[in-house]
Amino acid sequence: MNKIINIILNSNGYQETDIPLHQELAELNLFKPRVDNHRQEYFLVVKLHEQSNEAAKQFLEHHTQDWFDQIIISGFVGQEFEKNCTLILCHKEDQVNRTTILMIEEDQYNFKKNVITYTEDELIDFQDYIDRNQLSSLNEEVINSVINENGGMSFLQFKNNNKTQKDYYSLLLKSILKLPFISYLPQEQQLANLIDDIELSLSPSQLSIYKNLTENSESWEEDTIEEKVEGIWGASS
Template sequence: MIKILKNIMVSNGLVVVDVDVDSEISDFYLYRGSSSQREEYFLVLELTDTSNETLRKFLDEKAQEIFEDIQKSGKVEIFFEKNCTMLICINSEKLDPELVLALEEDPYNFKKNVIIYSDSELAELDNYLVSRPMEAFTGDMINDVLNANDGRDFLAFKYQRGRNVLYDLVIRVVLKLPFLVYKPREQKLENLSEKIDEAISDDNYEIFNHMLKAEWTDENVLDHVESIWGDKI
């Protein structure tokens, strides 16, 4: 999963910062905006031990240690302290949701976003990327996934039934990364007048026009019905 996130970062104009951190976590990468107008950092890491105990220890101790080591590295700008998001990838479906929520709501140091994924979701995403002539995890690719199947995948995600694992993972990632923008597909509006004309038979078309032209009130409903339908009622 961290490989996918690295792809997303590079594809969206962020550059890697070469920084060493004295931590047990070896698989981590620091990115920053490539221009002065984009003063933000993203620290991407993966926890290989997916137990609740490890996550709790990370929340209580490791996050603080990493924050201090990066601050003292001399490789980051002053805005790092106020504008850095930690993206934590965890391959697990059995974590305590309350613990994940506590990690994301922890107000100290980094803003923390947890991306939980399963092996089946990651395999589906890998297959999707391999099957298409693209190397970058782009906004267009994201919108293709989220707009597919005429919105039925969103309803399945919302109501937790018959779900598309590819859609689930992509929308989870989009919700955690502020620079990814979902663009709903514009729906082509149908011409209702044409649809009505097509649905009404020739025999009933004259009656339909009379109904539209009549000025209906509570007092004249019966008169209009008799004049329009005559002996057909």
């Protein structure tokens, strides 16, 4: 699971950096903003080797503060780290309960904390989807295209089956909900952006004709189409 979150971070303006923690508790990946990224937030991606509800609770109670302190004094991070670091805990869905997730995410000390749960089926299907579609990046544009694929039908299908659907789509949605740098762009907004691009490409006279054609609220009957087009063209010339 860390691998997928790492790809998303690498694709959206973050780079992995050295992590000064010597421990055998978990797989860890620390990300900082790239130079061209104006964000200041760091991300620590964590997957515990022991996947259990008790291990998740012990991790919060006995390790997060120590890790936080060690990273701050390591010299590997800037001073903005202390107030701008989010810990992403990746944990198997059937090995942690809702109460523990809330306890971790609502804990106000050291890191901000988000928990991304997953199933093996979701993980396998997501990796298959990446391989099948030859995705080398999971940037915001690619993620939005996946969410909006099939003309939005994939989202509607998930909306109707979200309790039982366990595949690449459900895992992607769960992940981006916990990653604050990803913004969802609905298809309607994408269409609006396309319309803006069209309008910017037109000359003033072409734009006037275009607006007259698209904003005309009168009904267009077959026997009056020629007359209306000539009227619009003439009014804009």
